Amino acid sequence: SLQCATSDYNALTQPQALLCLDDDNAPGGPPSLRVKNGKWSQEPFCVAGQAKTYCTHTTSDFRNGHGVSVIASREAANAISSAFPASKAARYISEERLEVSRIPGKGKGLITRHSIQRGDTILLDSPRIIASAQFPSHVSPSQGASLFSTILDQLPGTDRDLLLSLDKSISGTDIENVMKTNAFACQPDDGEVGDGYMCLFPSVSRINHACRPNAHARFIPKSLLMEIKAVRDIEAGEEISISYGRIDLKHAERQRLYKEGWNFTCTCNSCTSTAYEIAGSDQRRARFEQLRKLLENITSETYDAQQIVAWEKEVMEISAREGLDMLLAGDYERLAYVYAGHGMNRDAKIWATKAKESLMEWTVVDGGPGNEIRRVEDFLGELGG
Ligand SMILES: C[S@@+](CC[C@H](N)C(=O)[O-])C[C@H]1O[C@@H](n2cnc3c(N)ncnc32)[C@H](O)[C@@H]1O
Numbered sequence: 001s002l003q004c005a006t007s008d009y010n011a012l013t014q015p016q017a018l019l020c021l022d023d024d025n026a027p028g029g030p031p032s033l034r035v036k037n038g039k040w041s042q043e044p045f046c047v048a049g050q051a052k053t054y055c056t057h058t059t060s061d062f063r064n065g066h067g068v069s070v071i072a073s074r075e076a077a078n079a080i081s082s083a084f085p086a087s088k089a090a091r092y093i094s095e096e097r098l099e100v101s102r103i104p105g106k107g108k109g110l111i112t113r114h115s116i117q118r119g120d121t122i123l124l125d126s127p128r129i130i131a132s133a134q135f136p137s138h139v140s141p142s143q144g145a146s147l148f149s150t151i152l153d154q155l156p157g158t159d160r161d162l163l164l165s166l167d168k169s170i171s172g173t174d175i176e177n178v179m180k181t182n183a184f185a186c187q188p189d190d191g192e193v194g195d196g197y198m199c200l201f202p203s204v205s206r207i208n209h210a211c212r213p214n215a216h217a218r219f220i221p222k223s224l225l226m227e228i229k230a231v232r233d234i235e236a237g238e239e240i241s242i243s244y245g246r247i248d249l250k251h252a253e254r255q256r257l258y259k260e261g262w263n264f265t266c267t268c269n270s271c272t273s274t275a276y277e278i279a280g281s282d283q284r285r286a287r288f289e290q291l292r293k294l295l296e297n298i299t300s301e302t303y304d305a306q307q308i309v310a311w312e313k314e315v316m317e318i319s320a321r322e323g324l325d326m327l328l329a330g331d332y333e334r335l336a337y338v339y340a341g342h343g344m345n346r347d348a349k350i351w352a353t354k355a356k357e358s359l360m361e362w363t364v365v366d367g368g369p370g371n372e373i374r375r376v377e378d379f380l381g382e383l384g385g
Helices: 074-083 084-089 140-154 157-164 172-180 251-262 276-295 303-324 329-341 345-363 373-382
Strands: 002-008 017-023 030-033 046-048 051-063 067-074 096-101 107-112 121-125 129-132 185-187 197-202 215-220 225-232
Touching: 002 121, 017 215, 046 140, 051 074, 051 084, 051 140, 067 140, 067 157, 129 140, 140 172, 157 172, 172 197, 172 345, 185 215, 215 345, 251 276, 303 329, 329 345, 329 373, 345 373
Parallel strands: 067 129
Antiparallel strands: 002 017, 017 030, 046 051, 051 067, 096 107, 121 225, 129 197, 185 197, 215 225
16 A cells, blocks of 8 residues: 655646655565656656646556656556556567568568468567657647657667667657657557557567558557557568558559658559559559448448349459458448348358458457447347357
8 A cells, every 4th residue: 555645746847746655565674665656667757738738657667678658648648557467468479580671762671581371460569659649739849859858768778779770751859750750540548538649669660561561550459569460471581561551542642641641652562563553453442442432321222232242242352452351341241231131141140250250350459449349249149150
């Protein structure tokens, strides 16, 4: 149990630090003084923004000897820290057979030295920085720079050096540039606060974008880790790639997104193939988008089972050509309802099972949003499977 007393408080620079006597240590030695909530090993540094106060929250004992820093309100950071035990308990995936190498036209990239099977986890990376995505627009540029420089100072030296060695392709101080170039949007559970976050994962940061990638990145809210999974078999010597944005975009949309959002001109295989191939792929993707809209807008008046099955068949053919299979859980589920509606429960079960497998494989993670999976499971239950 902890006995706490409020220390002097400077609203601009210091959070309300609670000095606590940890009487769990007694009897024996003198009780130790520590900051309440032993999850943070550094004194927080805070700035009062327009709507909220944002603080740095750093622990040097996060996972596998690494630290992590959170920039968020105190309540959000404490809610996020409740994932720490699950982070520590998460399985360890060796990175020994992954190698950072120079890749023509893309700086560095991540190469695998062993073959990887579809569905395998390639990386399970720990974040070093988790920062509210809202804070930069709620504090002044100099306050933002102070928060970033403080977390850098507070992280263990090995983490600091690793982060500063990452690619810097945009602008700002070194650490701001590293964040802009390498951080991913992520959604940890921050209690009732509900901010969006930017997470920096050092190994994932070495993975280049491809419009038709061989791997998929998904954030695991329960453990705060980023998982990189193979979407197809990958041979030894191949570069690992992920998509930084939606995978169903057409060529011009992708080029614009990566230029405007990340300041690079995409030179992946899909973007550098022949004009003829690009036009063919764009045509298929445009049809995919059109079919998706048609299927989503079906009403009881326009319902036509044969038409739906034909459209879904086309969706699946296109996705096989374009590498969009991981987007199909909703299509499998729709087919399950159509077959069930016509009393064809065996087919309905096959499609509902495919929907569940696809959600589990690519979308829903332990601790992540579970509504879709619950709906499919309930439906499978109704079908008696
Ligand atoms: C997250 S980093 C990826 C690793 C980085 N190449 C490195 O050297 O560490 C993102 C940066 O890599 C480069 N990059 C990633 N994918 C690319 C692509 N498909 N085409 C060209 N440059 C790319 C861009 O400079 C981008 O800002």
